[in-house]
Amino acid sequence: MENIQLEKTLAALRQELSETIDLAIEMLETATEAFFKHNKDLAQKVISELEPIMDERDLTTERHCIEVIALYHPQARELRFVTMTMKMNTELERIGDLAVGIAGTTVMLGASNMNYNESDFQKLSMTTISLLKLAKDSIETNDAEKAEKVIRLDKEINEQRNLVIENLLNMIKNSSTKVEMCYELMRIAHKLERIGDQCKNLAEEVIYTIRGHLRH
DSSP: OOHHHHHHHHHHHHHHHHHHHHHHHHHHHHHHHHHHTTHHHHHHIIIIIIIIHHHHHHHHHHHHHHHHHHHHOHHHHHHHHHHHHHHHHHHHHHHHHHHHHHHHHHHHHTTTTOEEEHHHHHHHHHHHHHHHHHHHHHHHHOHHHHHHHHHHHHHHHHHHHHHHHHHHHHHHSOOOOHHHHHHHHHHHHHHHHHHHHHHHHHHHHHHHHHHHSOOO
């Protein structure tokens, strides 16, 4: 009977985690859309509406994980799943924080008309969003191969971030572009790259849960 209840509890926890990943994706998509459209209202939605929901989910999921361990004393794979959920919960909260940072910079920049290579930025943001969605897929399907693909693709985000930074530095050198604005754009690029790192961490947790050890 206890095993049946444990399975039901773990299923509920799995659903909770899936919903939190969806929220992280929504926050990232909304923040980047706000940035490219110079839309302060969308940016404020991330800050004022979505972040409090993420913060509440973070605390709730952590509490549920602790309750599962205390009540059912899960072993082996079940215990790895619970600890994975706790770690993923932290990673997703960090992704939410980074999305809020992007939204905050968007609000600060306002409708500033900067002549920069937007296509490189769009490519970086699209790759980051795709990576987060792939990480979600690897979690929900419990697929180590998809998780390994996330880890490999994280390198692409690093390369795309480097290209964006290089282009912005060249703009500073070769034009009268405001240094402060370029710096803020660099911060957004760094935040997108860090979200890629969080996706990589999520993928490594999937592999650990399945195989019982991290990749080498």
